[in-house]
Amino acid sequence: CTMSKNLRIGRSYQKKLAGDHRIIRFRCALNNTIGDVLKQRPGWVESKEGEDWDFYWCDIGWLRENFDHIYMEEHVRICHFRNHFELTRKNLMVKNLKRLKKQLERESKSESAKCDFFPMTYELPSEYHIFVEEFKKNPGTVWIMKPIAKSQGKGIFLFRRLKDIIDWKKEGYRANNEERKEETKDVETYIVQRYLGNPYLIGGKKFDLRIYVLVTSYVPLKAWLYRDGFARFSNARFTLDSIDDSYVHLTNVAVQKTAPDYDPEKGCKWSLQQLRHYLTAKHGYETVANVYQQMNEIFIKSLQSVQKIIINDKHCFELYGYDILLDSNLKLWLLEVNASPSLTASNQEDYDLKVGLLEDTLNIIDMEGSLTGNEKRVGNFDLMWNDGPVYAEDGSTDALGGPSYATNTYLGCHNDRKRQLNQLFRSLQNKKTAAG
Amino acid sequence: MASNNVSEVAALITEIICNLNGSTLQAQLKRAAQKEVEKPTVTSATLKSDIISSLKTSGWEKILRNEIYKQINCIPKCFDSSIPFECQKEPLMYMRKAQANWEKRILKSMNSMCTELSIPLARKRPADEQRDLLHKWNEMGTDEPDLSHFRPVYAPKDFLEVISSVRNPNYRSLYGHESEEYPEVCSEHWGLIQVPLEVPKLTELQAKFSEFCSSLPQGGIDDSVDAPTESFQNERNRIARRVLDEKRGVLAQHFCRRGCPSGNRAEMWQLALGVTVDHLAILKYDQLKGYVLQHDLLVDSLIYKDVKLTSVNDDYYFVFEDYLYQVLLVFSRDTTVLDHFVHSSASPPKSYIRGKLGLEEFSVIYPPNGVIPFHGFSMYATPLCYLYSEPIRLYYMFREMYTRYFHRLHSISSHPQGIISLCLLFESTLQSTHPRLFRHLQEIGCQPLKIAFKWLVRAFSGYLATEQLLLLWDRIIGYGSLLILPLLAVAIFLFRQSNLLLITSASGVEGSLADITTLHVVPLLQLILFPT
Numbered sequence: 001c002t003m004s005k006n007l008r009i010g011r012s013y014q015k016k017l018a019g020d021h022r023i024i025r026f027r028c029a030l031n032n033t034i035g036d037v038l039k040q041r042p043g044w045v046e047s048k049e050g051e052d053w054d055f056y057w058c059d060i061g062w063l064r065e066n067f068d069h070i071y072m073e074e075h076v077r078i079c080h081f082r083n084h085f086e087l088t089r090k091n092l093m094v095k096n097l098k099r100l101k102k103q104l105e106r107e108s109k110s111e112s113a114k115c116d117f118f119p120m121t122y123e124l125p126s127e128y129h130i131f132v133e134e135f136k137k138n139p140g141t142v143w144i145m146k147p148i149a150k151s152q153g154k155g156i157f158l159f160r161r162l163k164d165i166i167d168w169k170k171e172g173y174r175a176n177n178e179e180r181k182e183e184t185k186d187v188e189t190y191i192v193q194r195y196l197g198n199p200y201l202i203g204g205k206k207f208d209l210r211i212y213v214l215v216t217s218y219v220p221l222k223a224w225l226y227r228d229g230f231a232r233f234s235n236a237r238f239t240l241d242s243i244d245d246s247y248v249h250l251t252n253v254a255v256q257k258t259a260p261d262y263d264p265e266k267g268c269k270w271s272l273q274q275l276r277h278y279l280t281a282k283h284g285y286e287t288v289a290n291v292y293q294q295m296n297e298i299f300i301k302s303l304q305s306v307q308k309i310i311i312n313d314k315h316c317f318e319l320y321g322y323d324i325l326l327d328s329n330l331k332l333w334l335l336e337v338n339a340s341p342s343l344t345a346s347n348q349e350d351y352d353l354k355v356g357l358l359e360d361t362l363n364i365i366d367m368e369g370s371l372t373g374n375e376k377r378v379g380n381f382d383l384m385w386n387d388g389p390v391y392a393e394d395g396s397t398d399a400l401g402g403p404s405y406a407t408n409t410y411l412g413c414h415n416d417r418k419r420q421l422n423q424l425f426r427s428l429q430n431k432k433t434a435a436g
Numbered sequence: 437m438a439s440n441n442v443s444e445v446a447a448l449i450t451e452i453i454c455n456l457n458g459s460t461l462q463a464q465l466k467r468a469a470q471k472e473v474e475k476p477t478v479t480s481a482t483l484k485s486d487i488i489s490s491l492k493t494s495g496w497e498k499i500l501r502n503e504i505y506k507q508i509n510c511i512p513k514c515f516d517s518s519i520p521f522e523c524q525k526e527p528l529m530y531m532r533k534a535q536a537n538w539e540k541r542i543l544k545s546m547n548s549m550c551t552e553l554s555i556p557l558a559r560k561r562p563a564d565e566q567r568d569l570l571h572k573w574n575e576m577g578t579d580e581p582d583l584s585h586f587r588p589v590y591a592p593k594d595f596l597e598v599i600s601s602v603r604n605p606n607y608r609s610l611y612g613h614e615s616e617e618y619p620e621v622c623s624e625h626w627g628l629i630q631v632p633l634e635v636p637k638l639t640e641l642q643a644k645f646s647e648f649c650s651s652l653p654q655g656g657i658d659d660s661v662d663a664p665t666e667s668f669q670n671e672r673n674r675i676a677r678r679v680l681d682e683k684r685g686v687l688a689q690h691f692c693r694r695g696c697p698s699g700n701r702a703e704m705w706q707l708a709l710g711v712t713v714d715h716l717a718i719l720k721y722d723q724l725k726g727y728v729l730q731h732d733l734l735v736d737s738l739i740y741k742d743v744k745l746t747s748v749n750d751d752y753y754f755v756f757e758d759y760l761y762q763v764l765l766v767f768s769r770d771t772t773v774l775d776h777f778v779h780s781s782a783s784p785p786k787s788y789i790r791g792k793l794g795l796e797e798f799s800v801i802y803p804p805n806g807v808i809p810f811h812g813f814s815m816y817a818t819p820l821c822y823l824y825s826e827p828i829r830l831y832y833m834f835r836e837m838y839t840r841y842f843h844r845l846h847s848i849s850s851h852p853q854g855i856i857s858l859c860l861l862f863e864s865t866l867q868s869t870h871p872r873l874f875r876h877l878q879e880i881g882c883q884p885l886k887i888a889f890k891w892l893v894r895a896f897s898g899y900l901a902t903e904q905l906l907l908l909w910d911r912i913i914g915y916g917s918l919l920i921l922p923l924l925a926v927a928i929f930l931f932r933q934s935n936l937l938l939i940t941s942a943s944g945v946e947g948s949l950a951d952i953t954t955l956h957v958v959p960l961l962q963l964i965l966f967p968t
Contacts, residue, residue, distance in 0.1 A: 203755035203821060204574055233755055274752060277698075277903055281822055284699020285669070349751070 010073035220387035272412030588811035627863030655695020656958030692914030781849030
């Protein structure tokens with residue numbers, strides 16, 4: 001009965017002919033880099049509005065409205081999991097991480113300590129009283145308020161005194177009451193977080209890291225880490241002096257774009273490779289290796305925290321953008337995880353990075369059926385978790401590519417993506433011809 | 437010969453003692469010695485040996501040794517007081533003249549910019565402006581003054597024109613007087629540099645840079661970030677640690693010759709150059725900072741402009757903009773920089789109090805440090821931002837690098853480390869190692885030096901990838917020599933020779949050598965010094 005209501009997706013998919021690729025029909029909700037990549041992919045054609053499709057780079061709005069009303073054929077793929085927000089909404093992420101930490105505490109102290117990568121966080125208004133208690137225990141601490149549903153720096157402010165937040169509460173309620181008359185809206189949910197007041201500064205500037213992780217399955221968990229990413233420098237210089245009396249808005253990329261001296265050509269970014277070189281020059285190889293090892297913990301622990309909650313679906317994959325902050329003690333903090341990382345490029349280098357990222361994502365999703373499924377590296381993606389940690393084997397070509405990590409991760413390491421892809425596909429081709 | 441050496445050493449010792457007299461170090465040593473005397477265990481019989489041994493164990497001896505080592509490196513070789521001061525600065529008269537003319541030209545250009553824009557060379561800032569500047573001291577880059585009317589006083593290109601027109605008036609070629617009929621025949625050299633200076637031959641260079649021999653593992657090959665050779669890297673890290681613990685400048689400098697492990701480089705360079713940042717140095721920096729706050733100088737705008745044109749435009753270095761102002765503005769006020777003019781052919785430019793033009797007693801050195809920045813000047817400091825994240829440490833390292841090495845790259849002199857000698861070494865080495873390539877480039881109207889000059893003047897800063905640049909500067913510090921620069925420039929030409937030989941236009945050559953960020957300096961230097 002329910003089946004008849006559902007729209008079937010991916011019917012009349014062409015049979016695969018020996019040696020030939022079948023046509024893959026795609027849709028794309030975004031008009032930026034991903035659109036370019038899909039259009040240029042050999043054998044892929046865009047399906048028009050109302051037509052059937054095999055692959056959809058959808059937005060989360062579409063997903064929410066349609067996911068429960070469609071039936072997808074075996075081969076069909078879309079770019080989000082049904083309840084992706086468990087990891088990408090700030091309050092839920094923290095809730096899930098806190099739960100994992102508690103679980104691990106029962107097993108071993110050292111494992112649960114590995115979850116200490118998110119600052120003290122509470123949801124408002126629901127956890128207001130616990131927060132106030134904690135607030136009183138930590139006098140002088142700077143806190144940051146973030147609306148959970150908004151992104152790109154909207155509605156964020158810092159405070160040091162409880163009075164500020166009481167004023168906000170009143171204002172917030174009042175504003176909401178006025179709105180309520182018209183559209184009966186709930187009080188907006190915020191999270192309040194201990195502000196990380198000692199960021200690592202380069203040239204006196206604050207930065208955060210954007211790193212890409214691709215999850216192709218939650219049961220079993222299979223996650224890939226992209227070698228390239230970037231550090232985004234804040235245009236404003238870091239100081240805590242100016243928060244004393246009033247709310248101060250933070251700068252992040254979305255805010256910066258309107259700053260008068262923002263130069264989109266420059267983009268204010270460093271590649272992870274540049275950052276790795278810089279940190280190595282300052283702190284030496286071992287320290288930097290340790291920093292990058294911490295990063296692995298963040299990815300794995302955060303994914304594990306939602307592994308049982310995310311509704312696993314073989315049609316779904318997710319490309320996450322992790323925002324991470326490095327503090328002056330070289331400790332890493334997870335700021336947030338984005339399900340729809342910005343794919344708009346700020347300059348040529350950024351465009352090249354994103355094209356590579358998306359092409360490699362599609363290579364791994366492998367609608368064409370070219371891979372064996374046992375690959376540990378595809379382009380710039382390294383398989384970091386496959387129902388357990390993935391180790392870099394000694395003597396493999398991969399191990400020569402980076403410092404000798406136990407795990408198969410090479411963030412910010414030498415990247416020879418095109419060469420690797422050539423090798424990979426050539427060897428796959430050879431296997432096929434040998435078999436045929 | 438031997439007696440000459442003895443007298444030289446004697447002169448050197450006198451000079452060093454003279455320099456140490458009245459220095460802070462002397463006072464510190466004295467205080468340490470006095471403390472020792474007060475101890476009850478000291479007897480008058482063993483007083484001297486007790487004090488000496490205690491100064492040794494307390495580390496003062498090492499500090500003294502480092503200071504003396506630093507002085508040996510910095511004092512010019514010739515101390516004969518019978519020689520006039522200006523000849524000690526530069527023995528060749530035509531070089532002195534050329535440098536003086538060049539200085540006049542720079543000063544004139546700066547003065548005319550002042551007149552054109554009707555701004556003074558210096559003006560006192562009103563109190564509120566001082567406050568503002570102090571407030572944004574750490575973020576001067578957020579300021580966007582209108583600098584469109586300012587232009588760099590000169591660019592390396594202008595400087596190349598000047599040094600390639602320097603001639604020795606006493607020099608007559610075999611073909612008689614400089615004839616207009618055979619200008620080419622008349623010139624001894626095929627390159628742009630026409631002055632007869634002696635440059636070292638390859639065998640001498642091989643002896644000098646013997647550690648480049650390919651049988652020795654090198655930082656920059658055997659420890660590259662992407663494929664580190666564990667054993668070599670570990671060994672270097674271990675030795676580096678020992679050298680740093682030992683706190684001996686001479687060891688640190690020697691260690692740099694084979695490249696520093698990146699994690700130790702900052703400390704190692706500081707030790708090798710004898711740069712200490714004590715509370716006096718911090719006070720001194722703050723004082724200079726005060727001078728910046730008090731007065732606005734025209735050179736400040738030139739520095740701003742240069743940083744905006746170079747570092748800020750760089751995809752990588754833009755991050756360091758604020759630091760550069762905190763270093764370069766302070767540098768322009770630092771009169772201790774003037775000391776380096778004693779062993780440089782250059783002299784600090786002079787300006788006169790308004791209305792007293794030409795009257796010696798109303799002359800002032802302008803800018804106070806005597807250095808007028810040119811286009812690209814800030815690139816001497818930029819790579820150091822990579823190593824030092826405290827502006828004060830960064831400042832003193834930059835000042836040391838400049839007064840030891842980089843000042844030679846933009847003044848006219850016959851010094852073996854001077855830019856003219858370096859250019860000549862470049863041209864003669866390229867000519868002798870690959871005459872066909874040299875000839876080919878000339879025939880298509882592309883003097884190789886026209887391309888290499890910008891690399892040399894900036895010590896490759898901004899042209900190489902940062903890690904590679906630091907490996908190169910390791911060697912500058914390690915050997916205390918800039919000769920490595922022209923050698924690398926030649927090696928780059930040789931490395932790209934097959935491509936260059938096919939190119940038939942000057943612009944093509946420029947294009948093919950425009951991007952050298954992918955090159956690895958250590959193998960290239962081995963290629964030129966110890967070709968297999």
